[in-house]
Amino acid sequence: MDIGFLGMGTMGRPMARNLARAGYDVTVWNRTPGKAASVVDYGASEASDLSDVLHRAVVFSALADDRAFADSVLTPPSLQAAKPGSVQVNLGTVSPAMSTEAEAKLGERGIFYVAAPVFGRAEVAEAGELTVLAAGTEGAIDQVAPLLDVIGRRTWRVGEDPRQANVVKILGNYLIANAIQAIAEATTVAEKVGGSPELLMEIMNDSLFPGGVYAGYGKMIARRRYEPAGFRLPLGLKDVRLALSQAHDVDIGLPFGSVLEDLFLDALAHGQADQDWSAITEATRRRAGLVGE
Known part of the structure; x- marks a missing residue:
């Protein structure tokens, strides 16, 4: 062919x-x-x-x-x-x-x-x-x-109808973005209280949340390794906005989606456009007063 x-x-x-x-x-x-x-x-x-x-x-x-x-x-x-x-x-x-x-x-x-x-x-x-x-x-x-x-x-x-495949894909990426932010928040709290973000995610992946999303992004976030980017941060913002647009078209609010959009914009404002979309973690860390390495 x-x-x-x-x-x-x-x-x-x-x-x-x-x-x-x-x-x-x-x-x-x-x-x-x-x-x-x-x-x-x-x-x-x-x-x-x-x-x-x-x-x-x-x-x-x-x-x-x-x-x-x-x-x-x-x-x-x-x-x-x-x-x-x-x-x-x-x-x-x-x-x-x-x-x-x-x-x-x-x-x-x-x-x-x-x-x-x-x-x-x-x-x-x-x-x-x-x-x-x-x-x-x-x-x-x-x-x-x-x-x-x-x-x-x-x-x-x-x-x-081809658009149905796009809806499923957009909603899937929206769920991933929410998972990334949940991991970001949990690991930030662990770090702030002196614990180990890596150990936290190792336990979560072994018990409560096995699977590619929590395992893969959990490791990246816990180690703060956002490069090389597998999925660039601006593309993540695009997909969150697509999810918001699709929901608004049918009169459904996505409160978490609006929060995610704000975090992506924060990350872009701090020069993170070439990093993986999991780098929105740094927006949460900045708001928690964690800076540095």
């Missing part, structure tokens, strides 16, 4: 690499050239022109946000370059409204759209163990299902 792949960021590279490693004919493109070397090493080709990727039978995109996706896929030249009958698979976390727009614009060209955001950090993507949330027409998902099986351990079909 002839595959195009847009976006060679932290998540895009390992997913494209796994597809190439599985023997698929993969052509990759990135807005900033030079990030695809590790994918090309496994047999992929790097295109200098976006149109060389968009005319493939299946085109994956792993782009940062609504604007990056729209600028790459939904402009008139890009829509003209895309192949009628092909499938566009959006692996990124975009707004539900963007999925609705993409489905409509691509559909006018006879192109199928599948929203397929994923849960998992870069190391999970590298292992091909992502959780994939797929929404779109059944036939389109069936067509790309073998490819999704390469990048993920399980694909959840969440409906024929």
Whole structure:
């Protein structure tokens, strides 16, 4: 199968690499050239022109946000370059409204759209163990299902309306952000009273909260190791705002969401944009009078 792949960021590279490693004919493109070397090493080709990727039978995109996706896929030249009958698979976390727009614009060209955001950090993507949330027409998902099986351990079909996959993804990230803040608060109290944040999280992970979120982020937060960023802090703010927007659209308040937004803004104001989103912990530490190392 002839595959195009847009976006060679932290998540895009390992997913494209796994597809190439599985023997698929993969052509990759990135807005900033030079990030695809590790994918090309496994047999992929790097295109200098976006149109060389968009005319493939299946085109994956792993782009940062609504604007990056729209600028790459939904402009008139890009829509003209895309192949009628092909499938566009959006692996990124975009707004539900963007999925609705993409489905409509691509559909006018006879192109199928599948929203397929994923849960998992870069190391999970590298292992091909992502959780994939797929929404779109059944036939389109069936067509790309073998490819999704390469990048993920399980694909959840969440409906024929693509926006449903985005809603699940946004709410999942909202839950993770709340867990990060809960860990931040608990470890800050432990530190303030002279205890060990690392021991606290070791006990919690062994007893009350086993699993990837508390184990992974708990260790990062307890050790205050926010680099290299697996998921940059501005992207976390974007997803919290997407959750707030989705809730407000249906007249539901998210009190914790507003608090999270404030903490993300505090972290950004203190120059933490290039750190992992778990670095919002430092906002809580600052408010507790803890500074330094």
